Amino acid sequence: xxxHAHGGHxxxxxxxxxxxxxxxxxxxxxxxRKYVFSMDHKVIAKQFIWLGLAFLFIGxxxxxxxxxxxxxxxxxxxxxxxxxxxxxNGIVSPSAYTxxxxxxxxxMIFFAITxxxxxxFGNFCIPLMIGARDMIxxxxxxxxxxxxxxxxxxxxxxxxxxMGAAAAGWTSYATLSTNIGTxxxxxxxxxxxxxxxxxxxIMGAVNYITTVIRLRAPGMGYFQMPLTVWGLxxxxxxxxxFVPVLGAAGILLIFDRTFGTHFxxxxxxxxxxxxxxxxxxxxxxxxxxxxxxxILPAWGVVSDLLAFFSRKPAYAYKVTAxxxxxxxxxxxxxxGHHMYVTTMSPLLGEGFMVLTMIISVPAMVLFLxxxxxxxxxxxxxxxxxxxxxxxxxxFGVGGLTGLYLADIPQDxxxxxxxxxxxxxxxxxxxxxxxxxxxxxxxxxxxxxGRQFSEGLAKLHFWLSFIPINIIFCSMLVxxxxxxxxxxxxxxxxxxxxxxHPLNRWISMWAFTLFFGQIPFIYNFFKSVxxxxxxxxxxxxxxxxxxxxxxxxxxxxxxxxxxxIHGPHEYNNPAVTTKDWLGxxxxxxxxxxxxxxxxxxx
Amino acid sequence: xxxxxxxxxxRAPRRRSDTNSFVGxxxxxxxWAMMFGALFFAYAEVRLKNAEWPPSGExxxxxxxxxxxxxxxxxxxxxxxxxxxxxxTAHPGGLRLGLFGALVFGSLFLALQMVVWRSIYxxxxxxxxxxxxxxxxxxxxxxxxxxLVGLGGIISLLxxxxxxxxxxxxxxxxRHWVMYWHFVDVVWVLMFVTVYVL
Ligand code: HEM
Ligand SMILES: [Cu+2]
Numbered sequence: 001x002x003x004h005a006h007g008g009h010x011x012x013x014x015x016x017x018x019x020x021x022x023x024x025x026x027x028x029x030x031x032x033r034k035y036v037f038s039m040d041h042k043v044i045a046k047q048f049i050w051l052g053l054a055f056l057f058i059g060x061x062x063x064x065x066x067x068x069x070x071x072x073x074x075x076x077x078x079x080x081x082x083x084x085x086x087x088x089n090g091i092v093s094p095s096a097y098t099x100x101x102x103x104x105x106x107x108m109i110f111f112a113i114t115x116x117x118x119x120x121f122g123n124f125c126i127p128l129m130i131g132a133r134d135m136i137x138x139x140x141x142x143x144x145x146x147x148x149x150x151x152x153x154x155x156x157x158x159x160x161x162x163m164g165a166a167a168a169g170w171t172s173y174a175t176l177s178t179n180i181g182t183x184x185x186x187x188x189x190x191x192x193x194x195x196x197x198x199x200x201x202i203m204g205a206v207n208y209i210t211t212v213i214r215l216r217a218p219g220m221g222y223f224q225m226p227l228t229v230w231g232l233x234x235x236x237x238x239x240x241x242f243v244p245v246l247g248a249a250g251i252l253l254i255f256d257r258t259f260g261t262h263f264x265x266x267x268x269x270x271x272x273x274x275x276x277x278x279x280x281x282x283x284x285x286x287x288x289x290x291x292x293x294x295i296l297p298a299w300g301v302v303s304d305l306l307a308f309f310s311r312k313p314a315y316a317y318k319v320t321a322x323x324x325x326x327x328x329x330x331x332x333x334x335x336g337h338h339m340y341v342t343t344m345s346p347l348l349g350e351g352f353m354v355l356t357m358i359i360s361v362p363a364m365v366l367f368l369x370x371x372x373x374x375x376x377x378x379x380x381x382x383x384x385x386x387x388x389x390x391x392x393x394x395f396g397v398g399g400l401t402g403l404y405l406a407d408i409p410q411d412x413x414x415x416x417x418x419x420x421x422x423x424x425x426x427x428x429x430x431x432x433x434x435x436x437x438x439x440x441x442x443x444x445x446x447x448x449g450r451q452f453s454e455g456l457a458k459l460h461f462w463l464s465f466i467p468i469n470i471i472f473c474s475m476l477v478x479x480x481x482x483x484x485x486x487x488x489x490x491x492x493x494x495x496x497x498x499x500h501p502l503n504r505w506i507s508m509w510a511f512t513l514f515f516g517q518i519p520f521i522y523n524f525f526k527s528v529x530x531x532x533x534x535x536x537x538x539x540x541x542x543x544x545x546x547x548x549x550x551x552x553x554x555x556x557x558x559x560x561x562x563x564i565h566g567p568h569e570y571n572n573p574a575v576t577t578k579d580w581l582g583x584x585x586x587x588x589x590x591x592x593x594x595x596x597x598x599x600x601x
Numbered sequence: 602x603x604x605x606x607x608x609x610x611x612r613a614p615r616r617r618s619d620t621n622s623f624v625g626x627x628x629x630x631x632x633w634a635m636m637f638g639a640l641f642f643a644y645a646e647v648r649l650k651n652a653e654w655p656p657s658g659e660x661x662x663x664x665x666x667x668x669x670x671x672x673x674x675x676x677x678x679x680x681x682x683x684x685x686x687x688x689x690t691a692h693p694g695g696l697r698l699g700l701f702g703a704l705v706f707g708s709l710f711l712a713l714q715m716v717v718w719r720s721i722y723x724x725x726x727x728x729x730x731x732x733x734x735x736x737x738x739x740x741x742x743x744x745x746x747x748x749l750v751g752l753g754g755i756i757s758l759l760x761x762x763x764x765x766x767x768x769x770x771x772x773x774x775x776r777h778w779v780m781y782w783h784f785v786d787v788v789w790v791l792m793f794v795t796v797y798v799l
Contacts, residue, residue: 136621136625137622137625140625202629202632205628205632206625206628206629206632207625209628210621210624210625210628213624214617214620214621214624240628240631240632240635241631241632241635242635243632244632244633244635244636244639245635245636245638245639247636247639248636248637248639248640248643249639251640251739251743252640252643252739255728255735255739256735259728259729259738259739260727260728260729261728261729261734261735261738261739262729262731262732262735263643263647263732263735263736263739266650272651272653272655272656272657272731272732272733273650273731273732274647274650274732274735275646275647275650277646278643278646278647281642281646282639282642282643285639285642
């Protein structure tokens, strides 16, 4: 017990001075310091989540406009159309359509998912779950948020410049994204905004990686960390390695657009031209790891939640963690599968094909471990659990579609069809969407210290889960039938005309999904401001954040905890009074907890 | 004891928070290395696409002045290494000397770089001439921006060095800027080899 004593005790890994180093600072008192320029990771997490949710709404509204145009081409968009598309009588014009799908993708990836899962839950969960008082560099943390705000400002401003926002797709392939394809400021501002968002992400990543390496509470080895922290940490590592590559692509694009360089332009007129494909290389060297950057936090959260709500230790915890590591490593060497149709050498293509398919092996291991975790568990179907099971389902379906795309002969047909759109929405959009809500509902009591309505949350789950599956599975079907992505009006083409009913069907369900978020919005706002006081540990789980009050005090832990168990200590036969055990909690009735045998399971 | 001290120079034990920021700085430099790595990738890619280099038959870039400049930048790094060693062995005078030296060499580097850009620009190679110009101006300007930031960093250290704020125990920010400069220096050497020599 005296291991808890104040002062320079050393953790098992030999570092001393956890307490001297993590002083308890007095609570900030002014409004500005407390809510605006706060350096408290919990406040910054909330700021990121509010920002991300706002952009989720904007990006979602854009998706509705896209789907409206595909369902009712040439008809004015209802209600807000006459303001948004004032120049074209409320009709989504071709140029507006191109901007819409470009900005929808950009916003969802860099301004919705990234802030919510990485900026928000990365910030909230990492220090709390590893038993730290804050991030290791609080000032950097604050700057990271404000950099993201500046970047968001530039992005929003780009809608109002002459010739409108960027319109070269979220992938911004050259030469579409050079001055030839998209003159005007919009595309340049896109590049600047992405660069700044990248800086913000890198600041966050440096902070997260260092925090996990240096601030784990005594006793918490890497393999005692919750899988959530594993997911967030690996995401941060991938971010640190690959976001700079996107940054480089952005810089070169800015050079090309403003200083007249020729990195991405070539042609018979220019001797010694650059290479448009260079942009695709740089983009996908970043872009493929990026898809795992986005999904890894959700994987981590789901791996934990499935164990928490099955009341069982996560099956093969170490294997799960290590297969996430393996996926990260492999994700660095498969980017070529996005470029099969760019006249790459067949040998290289086959190499990328094999490597891509190998990724499915660790992905499958992860998936089977999830199955084994819930298998014969005493499941509690709470709202976070429902969302987690939803992630398992959509990721299972989406992951399988990846294999078709990885196969070159099939990809030659499927590339740039709605099959790809279905694939990445199933894996990325749907899985991360559901994963974000699993996280929001799970940590809501801790974050805001209030309870939300479980009934509304479950309603929200079904109103999200059913439409999401219908929408994106239908996209797989329509893509398999050959419909190309990014078409303004597919009905203009004889061969796509007969698909109009299916397009309309997808749109109907998309609108359902959009309005299905109303229970969430109502529930969220009502509970944040007027929910009942939440308990300290409403879900009865053992990770460290649940051993302190909800919401946690400014300095999180009065005493830095001394960790003696793994994160999923359920139904330990040595514990007779309850079915869970805190990570820093000694087995009730025994003198010391250090020599605990692993539970049979 | 003295014998041991002769072999292993004395170093004050590092505070935990210094190690923290050291680790953070290493990770940051790692990310930034990826950014420059991507730029070198771009260079390699366009080199592979162009059988002739320089492509439009223009004169290759000069080597003599840039080589001199490379040495100047290395001297800035050496000066900073000297400064770090001085603060670690409690020689505040050496710290000041090293920082001033680095400031002088760093500024000289930018001045000489200005001369190189000017003469090449007047010689007719512009960023928009062809990919040769794009690569040359794009990479060197982006690097020069980093030197500029590094100079700002040294200037930010000067008040502390002059007022004796840094001592054997507390000099983390000196160490970070020295790391940053070494990094910028290594990048420059690679850039010199690729952009000018090869
Ligand atoms: C077993 C796993 C997976 C395999 C084998 C796989 C394979 C592929 C392939 C071959 C493509 C290129 C299709 C084309 O453009 O023709 C692709 C596209 C894509 N995948 Fe996956 N994928 C997998 C999992 C994932 C996951 C987990 C995510 C996201 C979290 C994801 C997100 C994406 C995105 C965003 C695109 C393309 C975006 C675009 O072109 O705009 N994939 N995938
Ligand atoms: Cu990929």
